[in-house]
Amino acid sequence: MSLRTVRGGLLALLLPLTACVSGPAYHLPENSIAASSRAARAFVSGQEAPFSHDAPPDRWWQLYGDPQLDAYVGEALAANTDLRAADANLRRASATVLEYRARGSVQADVDASGTLTHAGGYTQASAAPQSYALGFHLSYPLDLAGGIRRGIEAANADAEAVAAARDQVRVVVAAAVTRAYLQVCTSNHTLAATRQVLAIQRATLEATRRLAAGGRGTDFDASRAGAAVNRSAAGIPRLLAERQAALFELAALMGRLPADYPREAEACPQPPELEQALPVGDGWQLLQRRPDIRAAERRLAAATAMIGAETAGLYPQITLGASSGVAGTPAHLLSADGFGASIGPVLSWHWPNRRAAKTRIAVAGANADTVLASFDGIVLQALRQTETALSACTQELEREHSLAQARMDAARAAGQAQQLYRFGRIDFLDVLSAQATLADAESALATSRAQRIDRQLDLFLSLGGGWRAHDPAQRAEPER
Template identity: 25%
Template sequence: MYNLRLKLNRMLVVLMMTVISACTTLGPNYIAPEVAKELDWLESQDKTLASDKPVDPLWWRSAFQDDTLDKLVSIALAENLTLRSAGLRVLQAQENLRIATGAQFPTQVLRGGIGRTGLAKGQASSGVDRNFYSDELGFGLQWEADVWGRFQRQIESASAQLDVSVASYDGVLLSLLAQVSQTYLNIRTLEERERYLRDNIVIQQQSLTIAEDRFEGGLVTELDQDQARSLLYNTQASLGDIQISLVQLRNTLSLLLGQSPGEVITVLSSSSQIPETPAQIALGMPQDLIRRRPDIRQAERRLAAQSALVGFAITDLYPTFTLGGSIGFESTDNSGNDLSDVFTSDTRSWDLGAGFNWNVFNYGRIKGNIRLQDALFQQLMIDYQNTVLNAQAEIESAIIAYLVSQQQLGWYIKSEQAARNAVDIANVQYDDGLVDFNTVVTNLLTLRTQQDLLASSRGQVAVNLVGVFKALGGGWEIHAGKTVDQLIPNETKDIMRKRTKYWDGVLE
């Protein structure tokens, strides 16, 4: 009997060593695919662009140097609800990785209990108490050997999904920076358009006064003053459209900042012009896109996660091997025994074993799943390549939009100056009776139009510059080096810690 037990123990040890030594990782090992990249920007010869300098992570500060914008961005980073939600998704992905990592280790079970048993007369021997108490205490251990890399592939996939969630957070952050900046710039643009309208109202009132004086002097008909009034009233009515748009943009900004509209108005209360754009902007090189753009990193990491799932699906073709054992103690208060005897050697029992499980007859389901996962991988590879191409096209479009809007602004500045001079000359000549009032009205309309175009163009240059930085993917680096829990606001962490104690050591 002893020799048989010794042989069984040796067989278990040999089986265990064989299983462990045979461990391998099935499936394709992921290699990041090569994609076509531009060597330089199409407009790289323009002196406004600097390809030899990296994009400034704090581009909104260096590009516009506007204290109000800096304050708005700081509030948005701290209070925006969409960004908070993205941070929590990163936390979820981190916990999924912990779960996947824990699956590769043995499971331990501690069991115990006490109970009372009543036996029928035919079940108990003569002189034995049919009613008795029993207790037990035991410990079990079971481990599935990762022979084919099944758990390893799950960890790889979960790790890549964590990277996906971080890149998604970066994308939300980048979008938030751009939205806050562009909304603020559009507000300042509308304010400047409003100032121009009010200036035009003053000029048109002066023209109306001249027309009324000339009518009272019998020099012109009533037509001139009616034309002047019509133009003036139309300009005054245009103020309403500007004011509606201003309220709407302020409400949009309040949503981005996670604050009430009244609080946003307080921040915007200081008078400010449309910020000037810098003489030169740093673009970096096209090769930096893959490292910098969050959507590209997200697509690449999603591809890596799917590659691991292909290997995970392949492992279903092969058997799983488990090793396990347990030791336990059990006693009763029957037949002269006592419950306290539970820890004596006479009450000890144990077992040790190994086994396998092989899904042999699956009717093609496993191979079908492998093909499915591989097809998904191929689709994601094409999506990744398409994302890179779209990114390059988006940047080139943003660059040309910025450069052309700068050129347009130069012409609008000259046009506005000419229109202003024309109004002054027309008013003098009309007052002297050299031209009719149609000439004055035409020039007043031209001035109003040109000044509105000038303000819109100046704002569009700044908005287009934000579009360039957004397309380049700059700005998310401001959270580089932060741990996952640092992406969660302190008040949110406090709420979560109060709800359950299991965040201790995770949310610091």
């Protein structure tokens, strides 16, 4: 039997073994919370009238129907510094995948050497004074146990987890831009309401001063009216500071310097309202949509693949090798006598320390259990955040309705108090009390409106929408 026949038979025996892959094949664990049918149900707190069971749109901020807001979110998604860092992390993860894939490809090595021999002493006199060697080697790992393939699988899953983390940054940036813009609009609306109450109080102050000058009132009444005016006026600087802080925050999110904040946003008269019932979907859609859940699931896939990569260490590493080269003295270096070549399987198997290998496998398994526990925790947190946001949004909406009615009653009472005071039916203190009640009602309603908008944004954030890129101008995800 020839050497070629032996090699051919060996290859025929080994090649089918390359289909074997060590370690467990990944699938979503049946005991995970995400696999439970209870996690996929409709939300407990989502049965109220303000919500619908439709899935939230990817660009949920467009539900507000404000083109200016749409433009700000688009600019932020293209220029935000956190997103730029997330894109760089994704490129790095994609490069790591290519590195792992390269480990399973053909490797090439070139070596060269030269020897100068001086005859004398124990050196044989027949030794050539000069000799050179030049070799070229090719090797290809058969990856019989699938360790390389499991490593590639783990690297791919890690890269997908990084991509999901990038998507989570998009979610946070879109929500932060919307929150900053709506805060500007809310501050302007609150400013207008405060100035309206202030105008009423100033008119009362002027009337009180005229009455005091005509002998129908007292300086004490004028002082109390002046105190009410100053108390309301003191709230305006705080509202202006909050509005300016929101404008600076908006500029930073859009990748602008603070001095380049969007001036046109200052004129937003009031926060836009949702044009439809707030779509929230159900638990199953939430599990598919939230990027942090997807990232945790991909990390679990990577941890499972690493069990297989460590298990491959129990088996021999077989490599197909080929080499060629020339060697000899300068006179015979390029002659036929100096040329040589070989090809065949190379068995590289360091006798395994099974205890150490099994320890590494146990460590990888424990790590996978840790990642599974973290995955379950993230799923529970996502469901809890969504239920909490739904409940808070519903209750704040009810509170706003009650405060709006209270504000209407306070405004009616303040107007009636002024008329009754003119006819001498009530004391001036009653007028000031009615106006103070109106000012408090306006402030409470503005606060509730701002909190209701915040609760809506918390809900959108917990639902995890807004991470898909649809615009051609947006950076595409790097190829893996």
